[in-house]
Amino acid sequence: MAGTRTGPDLSANWGRAHGFALFSLLLGAFLPPLDYFIVNLALPAIRTDLHASDAQLQLVVSAYACAYAVGLITGGRLGDRYGRKRLFLLGVGTFICASMLCGLAHSPDALIAGRVLQGLSASIMAPQVLASIRAVFRAEHQTRITAVYGFVFGVAAIVGQMGGGVLIDLNVLDLGWRAIFLVNVPVGAIVLLTAYFWVPESRASRHARLDLVGVSLLTAVLVMVIYPLTQGAEQGWPAWTIITLMLSVPLLWAFIRVESKVAARGGDPLIDLKVFAEPVIVLGLIAGFLFYTDGVFFLAFGIYLQAGLGWSAMDAGLLLIPFACGFIVGPLLTPILVKHSGYWVVPIGYLLMCGGFGALAIQVGTGTLPGAEQYAALLVAGIGHGIVLPSITRVILVEATREQAGLVSGLIISTLQIGSAFGVALLGGLFFSALGTDSGPVAYGQALQVALFALISLLLVCVGLGVWITVLIRRRTQRHDSQ
CATH class of the missing domain: 1.20.1250.20 (MFS general substrate transporter like domains)
Known part of the structure; x- marks a missing residue:
């Protein structure tokens, strides 16, 4: 409709x-x-x-x-x-x-x-x-x-x-x-x-009633997940952060129960759980969540440059220019890649991110000043990021009906934000744990290396999810064409 x-x-x-x-x-x-x-x-x-x-x-x-x-x-x-x-x-x-x-x-x-x-x-x-x-x-x-x-x-x-x-x-x-x-x-x-x-x-053709109970429960769930993730690592993970995260689980269960009951009696739930019956949307949201854990890169790389190498904040920001160029090139390449490879563009983008961050991780471990190799690695990682963001967004959004467009777009951006908080909190914790009380270019470089290898492991999972998504879409397309 x-x-x-x-x-x-x-x-x-x-x-x-x-x-x-x-x-x-x-x-x-x-x-x-x-x-x-x-x-x-x-x-x-x-x-x-x-x-x-x-x-x-x-x-x-x-x-x-x-x-x-x-x-x-x-x-x-x-x-x-x-x-x-x-x-x-x-x-x-x-x-x-x-x-x-x-x-x-x-x-x-x-x-x-x-x-x-x-x-x-x-x-x-x-x-x-x-x-x-x-x-x-x-x-x-x-x-x-x-x-x-x-x-x-x-x-x-x-x-x-x-x-x-x-x-x-x-x-x-x-x-x-x-x-x-x-x-x-x-x-x-x-x-x-x-x-x-x-x-x-534009609006949905049905004027659905706003599910205030669902809004309250979902808001409570997200606060209990996001706030501890953003504050926990910085405060040394005090007991309240762990308790708060644990309490989010029964609240999430209560939210799902409420939404199911609202839908069963013909009401308008905040989240139509039927959305999650489409496997491509579910896999896409998981891949988007893991993809945006690369927020740890911005945190750890900036600290490495400033505290480890002694660069100014301005110089550290300017070194991100190759990554920024990748952001520009990646989305511009995406329509061409889609034309020639279809939905395979998703795992291609993730592989480029793995390659770029992997090359960067190997180089920073030596503690040497950035050179042409690091600039090239940043460019490749940026291109991969620039390809993945619009591609995974389109994959998820295309699977939604026009009626679900607002819901699914909110889910996409919210999932990305939570993924970023997760990456900064947990992978950032790995960075600081690996650094300990050490100092100097080598120590900071090796700590950044640990965080980047952990990030790459998550991105490799995304490669598998991207292949899975592509296979599902191709099979469905083939069935549709044969009918």
Whole structure:
């Protein structure tokens, strides 16, 4: 059953309306990952200016990530019910206000509160991008569009990593660290203006009732998983983090029971569990979760460069340029690879990540200064990342009906965020454990090597999942063609 649409007609051949609508959606998609990464290099300046403690600095990062991941699925369902354009505009507008609160904050607590609001507004905005792409653009456009989406998402992470240091060094309008938040105001205003005129409205054809009990239970489950993962490693895994993680299991069981009962009596569950009856979606979400554990790379590689090799934050950020170039090249290669290899593009992307990170792991173990070999390894890993993100997104999204577009897009982004938190917490813990009390280039290089080899082992599992997904899709296609 198709959803309803109003506004500019994007069902015809590609034209100016398509370009403006896509520009607005992708610029909106750029903002949430940008603000996740951009704050990292600004933390020392925030500490000095606001007299923030270590725990408060950790919350500046993790409060945003937690609020963002927790609200994504609910945000997707709200878009299905009340209109994806309407929720997109609401999310962007609230994100602008939250960014102003962060930029004008005069205490650590005010900044943390602004970051929570940023995360919640991003969770309303982000699912509408993929859901709108699925609902309003023609199927033949979606391979290229999701490739560009992956390019934008990846570049946002790299720009965020480097942009924080650049804006602080330039001290734009004497704003210091505040510029990293206030820059969202003019960018967000452009998104609001173009989206209002050019993005079509779409929603599910059935006006489902919002499952408030399901929302409450799922929010509790995600908080009890994500918050301990983001805080546990930094605090030495105190007892409360373990207890909280354990309590998430019975809450998850209660959530599944409630959703099953709501569906059985003909209601509208927050998550339609029938989605998980499609094995490609389940395998794709698992592969996406493991894929985004490479968030540990950004953490550990930056520490290796700064603490191990003595580089400045700016120089460490600039060394990510080869990885950023890979982000650019990967999504651009994806449509070509899809044309010639079909869904085999998924395991191909994972293999490139394994090769790039593997070569990097071998090189950093020597403790030598980065050279051409490391630049090449970073480029290959970046290309693999740039191929995987749009490819796994498209694989999952194509399996969803238009009615499920908001739900599934929320599931995708939420799964990626939880995977990133998992990678930083557990693989980052391996990095610090391997480092111990040692110092110097060799010690940091060997610790990074341990973290990268652990990451590669997870990515090799993803290669197998990618092959499994491809075989399932090919078998289904062959059965369909034979009928």
